[in-house]
């Protein structure tokens with residue numbers, strides 16, 4: 001059985017040309033003029049692009065006393081509906097839990113995925129067991145990225161000495177550390193002061209996490225990564241303060257990557273002020289939305305290449321879940337959706353406005369991500385032999401974003417009412433049509449885990465636990481009950 005995508009214009013990160021694409025089984029078999037096959041998908045007037053990769057999602061994640069509402073079923077269905085064909089979720093061990101055991105819990109959830117997926121492993125505590133298991137995670141479990149939370153004090157937050165030790169371990173294993181860069185000590189102090197002064201509404205969440213806390217933590221993580229001799233991936237870069245640190249590091253030859261979110265690119269802090277409680281609380285996420293000057297900085301970074309990737313940090317909570325934080329903003333579950341809307345929103349606000357070229361669009365939604373995460377060209381490419389994760393993009397197709405028509409399992413959408421132009425006509429997941437003329441025909445359980453090989457090792461001999469400084473012990477309560 002073969003499928004041919006016919007009559008379209010192929011757009012990759014570096015080329016734009018007219019050709020048909022023939023798929024046999026799960027892979028691209030041939031690219032060229034006038035191809036034929038058993039099934040023909042009409043791509044006339046469309047762009048044929050590598051399916052999107054969202055490198056940052058949280059599906060059914062235990063967090064702040066609840067679970068994020070989109071699971072691997074609804075979340076990956078939402079992804080495909082918007083042209084995204086692979087997601088990378090975060091495996092979050094509870095403090096004291098084995099990384100391998102946490103992974104098996106994640107495997108139990110991800111079996112329902114409609115599209116392919118991979119994991120990052122979070123370092124939520126530190127000890128000899130974590131040190132040892134990191135090797136198994138990299139060498140046997142196909143995971144080459146470790147996430148560190150510099151915020152959520154007393155819960156997920158790592159200390160600098162732990163981060164330094166873990167970064168060194170990443171270096172010797174050929175893995176890359178990632179950071180949620182916010183100074184958790186300062187956030188905790190500002191939050192307490194705001195609450196004490198009677199500021200308990202959702203807008204106080206934004207005041208508790210100013211750009212400086214992000215800029216400081218980004219700088220700190222970059223310097224620690226440099227001393228550990230390892231590249232660094234900074235998730236959800238939301239402001240100039242953090243972007244500036246990344247830009248400077250790159251100019252100095254450091255391999256540091258920055259990931260703005262579609263939410264921060266297109267929504268600003270006015271979403272929190274003079275709005276009703278539900279409206280503002282639904283948009284509470286960390287980092288919070290910023291002002292327009294910060295937005296301009298993020299767009300400039302994508303244009304200049306100092307920021308490489310657009311993600312969502314999709315972590316969707318219902319209005320009822322958000323309302324558990326009424327009277328105390330630190331208890332509002334942090335997170336927003338976006339998985340379904342990332343590509344149409346970026347096309348509409350990026351490509352259609354002239355901020356990004358079509359090739360840059362492909363780079364930041366797919367190809368750069370595949371390269372940075374070491375799954376290129378299996379993913380992120382229109383090349384013979386690559387997985388047939390493809391989106392046939394109709395630049396004339398329009399819709400108004402609405403919770404009423406979305407795939408995501410929550411009762412609102414932070415982009416409600418926004419008109420987008422540019423949507424999938426077809427989305428293919430490993431050769432299987434998942435969106436057909438705008439209709440969902442994807443298959444639960446079709447998604448497979450994508451293993452990611454270690455990066456080129458830095459060449460040091462493996463150290464043992466004893467050789468690293470054993471960081472001091474920190475008390476942790478586990479999954480945060482509140483948001484600092």
Ligand code: DUC
Pocket residue numbers: 058180284285286287313315334335336
């Ligand atoms: N930020 C959020 O808004 N949600 C999930 C975790 C995070 O860092």
Ligand code: ZN
Pocket residue numbers: 180235236286
């Ligand atoms: Zn984060």
Ligand code: ZN
Pocket residue numbers: 056057058313315
């Ligand atoms: Zn996140």
Ligand code: ZN
Pocket residue numbers: 432443445446
């Ligand atoms: Zn299948």
